[in-house]
Amino acid sequence: xxxxxxxxxxxxxxxxxxxxxxxxxxxxxxxxxxxxxxxxxxxxxxxxxxxxxxxxxxxxxxxxxxxxxxxxxxxxxxxxxxxxxxxxxxxxxxxxxxxxxxxxxxxxxxxxxxxxxxxxxxxxxxxxxxxxxxxxxxxxxxxxxxxxxxxxxxxxxxxxxxxxxxxxxxxxxxxxxxxxxxxxxxxxxxxxxxxxxxxxxxxxxxxxxxxxxxxxxxxxxxxxxxxxxxxxxxxxxxxxxxxxxxxxxxxxxxxxxxxxxxxxxxxxxxxxxxxxxxxxxxxxxxxxxxxxxxxxxxxxxxxxxxxxxxxxxxxxxxxxxxxxxxxxxxxxxxxxxxxxxxxxxxxxxxxxxxxxxxxxxxxxxxxxxxxxxxxxxxxxxxxxxxxxxxxxxxxxxxxxxxxxxxxxxxxxxxxxxxxxxxxxxxxxxxxxxxxxxxxxxxxxxxxxxxxxxxxxxxxxxxxxxxxxxxxxxxxxxxxxxxxxxxxxxxxxxxxxxxxxxxxxxxxxxxxxxxxxxxxxxxxxxxxxxxxxxxxxxxxxxxxxxxxxxxxxxxxxxxxxxxxxxxxxxxxxxxxxxxxxxxxxxxxxxxxxxxxxxxxxxxxxxxxxxxxxxxxxxxxxxxxxxxxx
Numbered sequence: 001x002x003x004x005x006x007x008x009x010x011x012x013x014x015x016x017x018x019x020x021x022x023x024x025x026x027x028x029x030x031x032x033x034x035x036x037x038x039x040x041x042x043x044x045x046x047x048x049x050x051x052x053x054x055x056x057x058x059x060x061x062x063x064x065x066x067x068x069x070x071x072x073x074x075x076x077x078x079x080x081x082x083x084x085x086x087x088x089x090x091x092x093x094x095x096x097x098x099x100x101x102x103x104x105x106x107x108x109x110x111x112x113x114x115x116x117x118x119x120x121x122x123x124x125x126x127x128x129x130x131x132x133x134x135x136x137x138x139x140x141x142x143x144x145x146x147x148x149x150x151x152x153x154x155x156x157x158x159x160x161x162x163x164x165x166x167x168x169x170x171x172x173x174x175x176x177x178x179x180x181x182x183x184x185x186x187x188x189x190x191x192x193x194x195x196x197x198x199x200x201x202x203x204x205x206x207x208x209x210x211x212x213x214x215x216x217x218x219x220x221x222x223x224x225x226x227x228x229x230x231x232x233x234x235x236x237x238x239x240x241x242x243x244x245x246x247x248x249x250x251x252x253x254x255x256x257x258x259x260x261x262x263x264x265x266x267x268x269x270x271x272x273x274x275x276x277x278x279x280x281x282x283x284x285x286x287x288x289x290x291x292x293x294x295x296x297x298x299x300x301x302x303x304x305x306x307x308x309x310x311x312x313x314x315x316x317x318x319x320x321x322x323x324x325x326x327x328x329x330x331x332x333x334x335x336x337x338x339x340x341x342x343x344x345x346x347x348x349x350x351x352x353x354x355x356x357x358x359x360x361x362x363x364x365x366x367x368x369x370x371x372x373x374x375x376x377x378x379x380x381x382x383x384x385x386x387x388x389x390x391x392x393x394x395x396x397x398x399x400x401x402x403x404x405x406x407x408x409x410x411x412x413x414x415x416x417x418x419x420x421x422x423x424x425x426x427x428x429x430x431x432x433x434x435x436x437x438x439x440x441x442x443x444x445x446x447x448x449x450x451x452x453x454x455x456x457x458x459x460x461x462x463x464x465x466x467x468x469x470x471x472x473x474x475x476x477x478x479x480x481x482x483x484x485x486x487x488x489x490x491x492x493x494x495x496x497x498x499x500x501x502x503x504x505x506x507x508x509x510x511x512x513x514x515x516x517x518x519x520x521x522x523x524x525x526x527x528x529x530x531x532x533x534x535x536x537x538x539x540x541x542x543x544x545x546x547x548x549x550x551x552x553x554x555x556x557x558x559x560x561x562x563x564x565x566x567x568x569x570x571x572x573x574x575x576x577x578x579x580x581x582x583x584x585x586x587x588x589x590x591x592x593x594x595x596x597x598x599x600x601x602x603x604x605x606x607x608x609x610x611x612x613x614x615x616x617x618x619x620x621x622x623x624x625x626x627x628x
Contacts (some may be wrong), residue, residue: 023119024071025107025204025236027092028333032103034062034087034096034262061087061099063262066329069238069254071204074231076249076270077240078292079258080300085240086125086209088258092238093122093207095444107205116205117446118358121198125209127190128438130371131179132378135169135193136160138177142197144367145447148358163196167226188219195226206230208239217245224248249292259299263318266295267329280320357446364452372460380464393472397479404481406573410589412480413566414537417559420469420496421503422528428507429520431457432620436515440623454617461504469500483566491565499558502605505612506554512619531555554608557601564595 038059062084069075077085090096092105094112107116129138139160147156164173169192177193178184185193191211198206208227212220224244228251231237241248255273257266266273274284274291282303284294297303298317301310357364379385400412432439442448473493482488507524514520531553532538534546542550550556569585584590 023108023204024234025116025119026068026070026109027205027236027238028068028104028106028109029088029092030066030104030330030333032062032065032088032091032101032105033060034084034091034102035060035100036098061262062091062258063264064103065256065258065262065264066326067254067256067264067267068329068333069236071234071236072231073253074228074237074239074251075254075256076244076252077238077256077258078242078244078295078299080260080296081242083258083260083299084262085242085258088256089207089209089238089240093120095122114446118201119204121201121203121206122445123191123194123198123206123208123211124441125213126437127194128441129177129179129190129193130375130438131182131184132176132375133371134174134176135185135189136164136173137374138193139163139196139200141367141371142447143200144359145364145442146197146201146358146445149360149363159200163199166199167192167196168222169193169196186219188215188222191215191219191223192226195223199230204235206235206237208237210240210242212241212244212248220245221248224251243296244292246290246292249290255295257295257299259314259317260301261314263314263321265299265317265321267325276324280316280324282317357449359448361449361452364448365456368448368453368456369460372456373463376460376464380468385468389468389472390475393475396472397476400476400480402479402481406584406587409480409482409566410563412476412482413562414559416473416476416496417499417555417562418532420472420500421531421555421558424465424500424504425507425524425528426521428461428504429511429524430517431508432512432616433515433517433520436623439620443623450617450620454613454620458613462501465500465504466497469496472496488566492562495558495561495565498602498605498609499554499561502554502558502609502612505609505616509612509615509619512616515619515623535559551604552608554605557604560593561598561601561605563590563593564598564601567595569595 036059037057065084065088067075077088079085087096091101094117105112107113110116133141140157143156143160144153147159151159164170169189172185172189175189176182176184177190184190195208195211206227211223211227215223227237227239231253244252250270252270254268255266255270256264257273259265266276268276273295277283277295277298282298284291285304298313301313303313359367396412396415400408403409403412439453443450443453470493473489473496477489477492478484482492506527510524510527511517511520514523530546530549532555534542534549535553535556537559567584567590569583571584572581573584573587574580575582585595
């Protein structure tokens with residue numbers, strides 16, 4: 001859609017979005033320095049300690065960055081890769097985790113607060129969405145979680161639709177977002193949805209991390225044009241950007257240029273940037289050269305026509321900044337120090353109205369539950385998964401068709417234990433590693449409590465994890481020749497479902513602790529194999545130093561309960577070779593496992609059902625979320 005058409009279409013909706021105008025916010029940052037600890041590797045760590053002990057294990061990312069952005073302005077942070085653009089953006093948006101940050105950052109002359117967090121939008125570089133939700137569903141769920149309880153459901157829905165119209169997403173509102181393996185909306189549309197999620201709260205302060213990354217020139221210009229309109233509406237907009245086109249470059253009101261080693265080289269109005277560098281001896285040789293490319297070359301220490309090395313050019317630029325710009329910027333700070341006092345006063349009064357969360361725990365739980373159910377049904381009940389279980393159930397039923405042999409029936413129950421321990425385990429391991437970025441993003445915006453997210457995820461998993469095992473048991477139970485009574489059937493079904501949920505909990509705990517899919521699956525293979533080996537199914541005399549593993553193994557107690565669901569110690573079976581009758585309790589394999597202590601086995605599984613999920617929850621708590 002052309003920009004003119006977009007403007008005409010969204011005028012009325014923009015008024016709807018902006019009807020509750022945000023407070024103007026002036027952001028100031030003075031002498032920002034950021035350091036991180038590094039690890040020395042190899043033999044050099046010993047020699048470096050002797051040569052330069054003060055710099056051992058420390059790297060300075062940002063070196064005294066200063067600037068100011070007022071309402072109605074859009075600031076672009078320019079610099080080569082590794083210059084610290086994203087680090088500075090995260091620091092200003094209070095999303096920086098770890099490291100040593102020093103300097104002063106104020107919002108209308110005050111430190112960051114809950115109220116300011118509610119008025120701040122942050123668009124990450126990676127557009128993270130649930131792939132099977134549509135555009136309108138994505139924004140409505142965000143509105144339900146981020147807009148205050150004072151809004152009705154109808155008002156929240158209307159706000160989401162107004163943002164869709166304002167950002168030109170009407171044509172694709174019913175298309176799914178898509179992902180790595182699911183085709184969805186285009187890259188430009190994804191970026192606009194990311195911006196729309198932040199626009200729902202009508203932010204006073206908007207941060208964007210490389211919003212044009214991966215977009216073609218047309219889409220990039222559309223996105224920046226929308227951001228310019230937002231800034232012109234009285235918002236304060238800051239973004240990091242790598243290599244803007246000439247048209248996009250001149251849309252920015254101010255730019256901040258960082259060198260490749262984190263030093264500030266320029267801060268000021270965009271139209272004055274080229275003249276400034278020309279005054280200190282660095283001129284554009286060709287009138288058609290993109291000023292952004294010219295500035296990025298300077299930030300790398302490269303200037304056509306000059307014989308100086310990169311190091312000398314960088315040193316001269318840093319020195320020129322300190323001589324010509326640093327003092328002037330601080331003087332401007334003093335001049336604007338008393339502006340917007342009325343806005344500060346209003347914020348001070350209004351701050352009391354802001355609690356830590358927008359909505360109650362139960363509202364967060366219900367919204368997250370509905371969202372998880374919508375998303376998970378596409379994964380768990382995909383045609384491939386359903387077809388797999390149906391075909392596999394029929395194959396198992398045919399292999400154990402009306403089996404009357406005790407050994408065969410025990411083998412069938414063991415296979416059920418193995419299959420419904422391993423499958424839920426491996427299906428659940430990637431859950432939290434895949435959602436880590438989504439969780440971090442949404443929690444940083446104070447969308448919901450970790451507890452409401454975790455409980456909703458656990459409850460949403462129930463129908464997904466219970467339906468397919470039920471289908472499997474219904475098909476195979478009667479075909480496999482197990483005891484044809486309702487009591488035995490439901491006991492068997494209960495044990496398999498209960499064991500599947502416990503195994504799922506083990507996978508959730510492992511995934512949350514390791515937070516790496518490949519490492520979790522590798523480590524999980526060792527755990528699953530150890531559980532089965534230590535249970536004594538393959539080795540009769542398991543050494544004591546490893547035999548304890550069976551007591552934390554869901555499969556051990558699941559198999560024990562499955563045997564108890566079908567057999568009693570006094571039941572009779574035909575002994576071989578004399579065709580005599582023997583009691584099942586005396587069968588060597590059953591005698592070793594035992595048919596008693598059913599209550600103890602159920603209690604053990606219950607402890608594991610809760611315990612492994614508690615471990616997963618505690619592991620998720622260590623995922624850092626910046627204060628705000």
